[in-house]
Each structure stands twice: as C-alpha cells, then as structure tokens.
Amino acid sequence: MTTSEINRIIIIGAGQAGAETAQRLRQGGFKGDITLIGEEPCAPYQRPPLSKKYLLGELPLERLLLRPASHYAEEHIVFQSPVKAVWIDRANKRVRIEGGRELPYDALVLATGARPRKLSLVGADLEGVHTFRTAADADAIRPRFVPGAKLIVIGAGYIGLEVAAVGRQLGLDVTVVETAVRPLARVTSPEVAGFFLDEHTRQGVRFVLGGQPAVIKGTDRVTGVALIDGGELPADLVIAGIGVNPDTALAEQCGLKVENGILTDAECRTSDPNIFAIGDVASRPMLHYGNRIARLESVHNAVEGAKIVAATILGQKQAVEAPWFWSDQYDLKLQIAGLFQGYDHVAFRGVMADRSFAAFYYKDGKLIAVDAVNRPAEYLGAKMLIQTGRSLPPEVITDESRPMKELVASAR
Amino acid sequence: MPKITYIENNGKEHVVDAPVGQSVMEAAVKHAVPGIDADCGGACACATCHVYVDPAWTAKTGEAGSMEQSMLDFANDVEANSRLSCQIKITDALDGLVVRLPKSQH
Ligand SMILES: Cc1cc2nc3c(=O)[nH]c(=O)nc-3n(C[C@H](O)[C@H](O)[C@H](O)COP(=O)(O)OP(=O)(O)OC[C@H]3O[C@@H](n4cnc5c(N)ncnc54)[C@H](O)[C@@H]3O)c2cc1C
Ligand code: FES
Numbered sequence: 050m051t052t053s054e055i056n057r058i059i060i061i062g063a064g065q066a067g068a069e070t071a072q073r074l075r076q077g078g079f080k081g082d083i084t085l086i087g088e089e090p091c092a093p094y095q096r097p098p099l100s101k102k103y104l105l106g107e108l109p110l111e112r113l114l115l116r117p118a119s120h121y122a123e124e125h126i127v128f129q130s131p132v133k134a135v136w137i138d139r140a141n142k143r144v145r146i147e148g149g150r151e152l153p154y155d156a157l158v159l160a161t162g163a164r165p166r167k168l169s170l171v172g173a174d175l176e177g178v179h180t181f182r183t184a185a186d187a188d189a190i191r192p193r194f195v196p197g198a199k200l201i202v203i204g205a206g207y208i209g210l211e212v213a214a215v216g217r218q219l220g221l222d223v224t225v226v227e228t229a230v231r232p233l234a235r236v237t238s239p240e241v242a243g244f245f246l247d248e249h250t251r252q253g254v255r256f257v258l259g260g261q262p263a264v265i266k267g268t269d270r271v272t273g274v275a276l277i278d279g280g281e282l283p284a285d286l287v288i289a290g291i292g293v294n295p296d297t298a299l300a301e302q303c304g305l306k307v308e309n310g311i312l313t314d315a316e317c318r319t320s321d322p323n324i325f326a327i328g329d330v331a332s333r334p335m336l337h338y339g340n341r342i343a344r345l346e347s348v349h350n351a352v353e354g355a356k357i358v359a360a361t362i363l364g365q366k367q368a369v370e371a372p373w374f375w376s377d378q379y380d381l382k383l384q385i386a387g388l389f390q391g392y393d394h395v396a397f398r399g400v401m402a403d404r405s406f407a408a409f410y411y412k413d414g415k416l417i418a419v420d421a422v423n424r425p426a427e428y429l430g431a432k433m434l435i436q437t438g439r440s441l442p443p444e445v446i447t448d449e450s451r452p453m454k455e456l457v458a459s460a461r
Numbered sequence: 462m463p464k465i466t467y468i469e470n471n472g473k474e475h476v477v478d479a480p481v482g483q484s485v486m487e488a489a490v491k492h493a494v495p496g497i498d499a500d501c502g503g504a505c506a507c508a509t510c511h512v513y514v515d516p517a518w519t520a521k522t523g524e525a526g527s528m529e530q531s532m533l534d535f536a537n538d539v540e541a542n543s544r545l546s547c548q549i550k551i552t553d554a555l556d557g558l559v560v561r562l563p564k565s566q567h
Contacts, residue, residue: 076495095502112483115502117491124493349507352500368567375506382528384506425528429508429535454534 063087066328172265327354387418
C-alpha cells in the first residue's frame with residue numbers, strides 16, 4: 050500500500066485517538082474521503098476532565114469537545130454517530146455498520162479504545178453502581194454527588210482517586226476500597242503511593258486497603274458493600290475504578306494479531322498492512338525502552354498514535370515523545386513522564402512534606418521515569434532527558450541548589 | 462464577544478470570536494487555528510500551546526504563573542512575551558488581543 054493509493058480512510062472509534070487522526074490527516078493535506086465512526090451520542094471529547102473539573106461542575110460538556118460538532122462537516126470528515134461498526138471484511142476491505150450498510154476502505158484505523166471492567170459481584174447491576182469512562186457515566190453520577198452522600202470507590206487507581214478527591218471537595222462521605230495493600234499499586238512506587246494515601250486521608254477519605262468486596266447490597270438501589278472479611282460499608286453510590294479492557298472485539302473478529310490489545314509496529318500498523326490501530330486499544334514498541342511492547346492508556350498515547358498514522362499515510366515521519374500523563378487531585382498536580390516499570394532505584398528532589406517534590410526512577414543507573422507533584426520543571430526536564438536518551442546521576446538530579454534547567458543542559 | 466487574532470509563523474492571520482471565560486488556547490482549537498497543538502487540553506501538562514503575546518497586550522494578559530513559567534522554561538524559542546495560551550483566560554479587556562505562534566510546538 051503506497052500513500053498515493055489511499056483515497057478512502059475509515060476510522061472506527063471517535064474518541065481522542067480517532068478524532069485526532071481525522072484532524073491530523075486533514076491538517077496534513079489529505080484530500081481523500083475520511084469517515085469517522087463513533088457509537089457515543091456526541092462529538093468527540095476529552096475524557097480526563099470527566100473525573101476532574103467536569104465532575105466538579107466547573108466545565109460544561111461543550112468545553113470538553115475536541116472540536117465543535119460542526120467542525121467535522123466543515124473539514125469534509127464524514128462523522129457517523131451514534132453508529133457502531135459491527136464487522137470487518139479484510140479480504141474485500143469493507144466495514145459493515147449497524148443496519149447492514151457496508152463501507153469500502155483503502156486504509157482502516159482501529160481506535161476503539163477500552164471498556165471499563167465491571168464488578169463481577171452479586172448486586173453489580175443495582176442502580177447506583179457505576180463504572181466511569183464516558184460523559185454519560187459522569188452525567189449519571191453527577192446528580193448523586195451531593196453533600197453527605199455515601200460514596201464507595203472500588204479501586205484506588207488514578208481515576209478512582211480523582212473521583213474520591215472530587216467527592217470530598219463536594220462534601221461527600223468517601224470510602225475507597227482497594228484489594229492491594231496500597232493505592233496506585235500498579236502505577237507508582239510505594240513512596241509516592243504513600244504520599245497520596247496520606248493526602249487523601251488528611252482530606253477525610255477513608256481507605257479499606259487489602260479489602261475484598263464480596264457482594265453489593267440493596268434491593269432496587271445500592272445500599273452498601275459487604276466485604277469478604279465480614280465487614281459492611283453503607284453506600285448511596287458505588288463507583289468501580291478497577292481498570293479497563295482494550296476493546297479488541299472487531300480486531301479479533303477479523304483475525305488481527307491481538308496480545309494485550311491489538312499488536313502493532315512502530316508505525317501503528319497491525320498484522321494487516323492496510324489496518325492501523327492506535328490509542329487505548331493498541332500495543333506498540335516503546336522507542337525509549339528498547340522497543341518493549343506496551344499498551345498505554347493516556348492522552349499522550351492517543352494523540353501520538355493519531356500523529357503517527359497521519360504521518361505514515363501522508364508519507365512523512367513523526368517524532369516520538371517519551372510517554373507522559375497527569376492526574377489532578379485537590380490542589381496537587383501530578384505529572385508523569387516515562388515508564389517506571391522495572392525501576393531499581395528512586396531518588397527524590399524536594400520533600401513530600403512541602404507537597405512539592407519529584408521522584409526520579411532509575412534502572413541500571415539510567416533515568417527511566419519521573420513522578421512530579423507540583424514540580425513542572427522536574428517533569429519536563431526529566432521528560433526531555435528520557436526523550437533524548439540522556440540521564441543524570443541521582444546525586445546530581447537531586448541537588449536542589451542547581452535549577453532543573455541547568456542540570457538538564459549539563460546532561461549527556 | 463471579544464475577538465482574538467492569531468498570527469501563524471508564516472504570517473497567516475486568523476481572527477476568531479473568543480467567548481469570555483474560556484482560554485486563548487480553547488478559542489484557537491475550536492476554530493482549528495493551526496500551530497496550537499494543546500495536546501493536554503489545557504491541563505498545563507504538555508506545553509504545546511505556546512504563544513507570543515503582542516507587546517502592546519502583555520500588560521493586559523498579565524504574567525505567567527509559577528507553574529506555567531516552569532513549563533515555559535523548557536519550551537523552544539522562549540521570549541519575554543511567551544505564554545502558555547491555555548493559561549490566559551479571555552475577558553472583555555482582551556478584545557482585540559494579538560498573539561503570534563512559534564515555528565513549532567515541539
Ligand atoms: C475518567 C478518565 C480520566 C482520565 N484522565 C486522564 C488524564 O488525566 N491524563 C491522561 O493522559 N489520560 C487520562 N485518561 C485516559 C485517556 O482519556 C484515554 O487514554 C484516551 O481517552 C483514550 O482514547 P482512545 O481514543 O484510544 O479511546 P476511547 O476514548 O475509549 O475512545 C474509543 C471510542 O470508540 C468507540 N467505539 C468502540 N468500538 C466501536 C465500534 N465498534 N463502533 C463505533 N464506535 C466504537 C467507543 O465507544 C469510544 O467512544 C482518563 C480516562 C478516563 C476515563
Ligand atoms: S494545552 Fe497543554 S499546557 Fe496548554
């Protein structure tokens with residue numbers, strides 16, 4: 050497939066990855082047909098504010114939209130919504146949508162994202178038990194976010210903790226139940242996890258760590274959560290933040306290679322050269338980590354996938370950034386660069402008591418990631434180092450007498 | 462509604478209606494002004510919404526906050542009038558604002 054043979058592009062999934070792909074293709078001068086198929090009932094929007102300012106009531110949905118709804122027609126992007134793609138015929142290069150219509154493609158982009166895991170417990174279908182992924186989820190929850198309401202968050206990942214923080218800010222009674230012995234167990238070090246545990250505790254969040262929910266109680270509506278150890282917590286509202294599964298249904302149906310997401314190469318091409326996969330649904334080689342295959346769930350990854358696919362189709366090259374992510378809880382801004390998995394040493398710049406510090410993660414003496422709390426210079430500085438394959442020894446990077454910028458400039 | 466003029470690095474001008482209360486970044490993105498990536502959507506996490514505020518307007522837009530300034534320190538081609546456009550809130554006083562865009566956001 051050479052670039053000039055591509056006249057019809059279909060993008061399945063109108064989340065950030067899918068919508069950005071359409072936009073980047075047009076911005077880059079692609080003149081052919083672009084069809085963007087999304088099953089959600091509104092124009093593509095950003096998810097991060099859902100568990101932050103949107104839930105707090107500080108931002109209307111309109112301001113979450115990536116582009117105004119009218120933008121797609123103006124850019125001659127055929128945006129089909131709410132429409133579900135139901136079948137891919139790779140041999141004839143066609144996509145079937147609900148209702149039976151078949152659309153031909155020269156290149157297909159799978160940006161189907163991920164679905165939140167549901168609690169597999171008795172009572173999980175009761176009213177008042179929610180997952181948290183879409184604007185519709187947030188809208189269902191918001192009316193229940195009233196002072197004094199008893200909220201139980203199951204799962205202490207970033208989304209769970211953000212929801213807990215908003216809950217406290219709005220005066221809810223918040224308990225977080227987490228099966229691991231500490232929050233954020235999969236995504237950060239014990240030290241940084243401990244910091245967030247302390248912050249939330251100080252803000253009045255109760256934690257049940259090592260807690261195993263057994264049953265969700267209630268007759269029509271949820272009234273509580275029973276734990277395996279026999280305890281029971283009363284609840285008006287239960288939000289499960291226990292992770293997501295990549296939505297690989299279509300990829301599996303049409304026989305693409307799937308291994309923890311749709312497997313792609315560095316150009317986001319799947320095992321079928323005419324099909325790309327990007328965003329939460331895809332795993333790809335990580336340039337800055339020895340091309341280890343990883344599936345990231347982040348805005349950075351969604352946008353970068355879109356940029357890579359657009360560049361590839363337009364016959365250009367796209368520079369790859371070091372992975373980045375952020376999380377807002379109370380007045381804390383956590384900014385993360387790199388991938389910390391496999392670290393063997395952590396070094397701190399600043400102290401946690403000041404609520405402003407950075408944790409630098411090392412592997413075999415090389416900087417691989419940073420968690421920066423209210424420390425943007427440390428975040429961007431470390432990101433730049435990782436991106437350019439440079440490092441600084443722990444004793445140098447933690448020297449607060451030297452500004453981060455100067456340190457980064459001195460690194461090789 | 463206030464109007465903001467964005468001038469691309471190649472000189473192309475975009476005059477945009479900018480709702481009060483939104484950010485200078487949002488108004489640009491909603492009108493697909495090229496040259497502002499704003500990957501993080503205004504969370505002050507990406508530094509890809511860098512603009513140069515026209516010198517006639519710097520007094521009205523005010524100065525970068527400390528978080529923003531630290532991010533700017535690592536952007537390319539930073540000048541005294543550099544700002545992250547997601548951190549400039551549109552007010553009636555900014556009607557007529559002119560900002561210029563850098564060569565690249567990376
Ligand atoms: C509450 C919340 C907070 C977050 N906060 C942050 C944050 O602070 N920072 C950060 O970097 N990341 C954050 N993330 C993660 C980030 O939002 C995701 O990584 C990103 O949105 C993934 O985009 P995507 O387009 O790959 O997938 P999605 O956003 O999941 O979009 C996929 C879309 O495809 C649709 N779809 C699936 N199958 C079909 C089909 N067959 N036909 C039609 N449509 C289909 C889905 O309905 C969905 O709309 C957050 C996520 C959530 C849920
Ligand atoms: S939009 Fe990301 S920092 Fe301004």
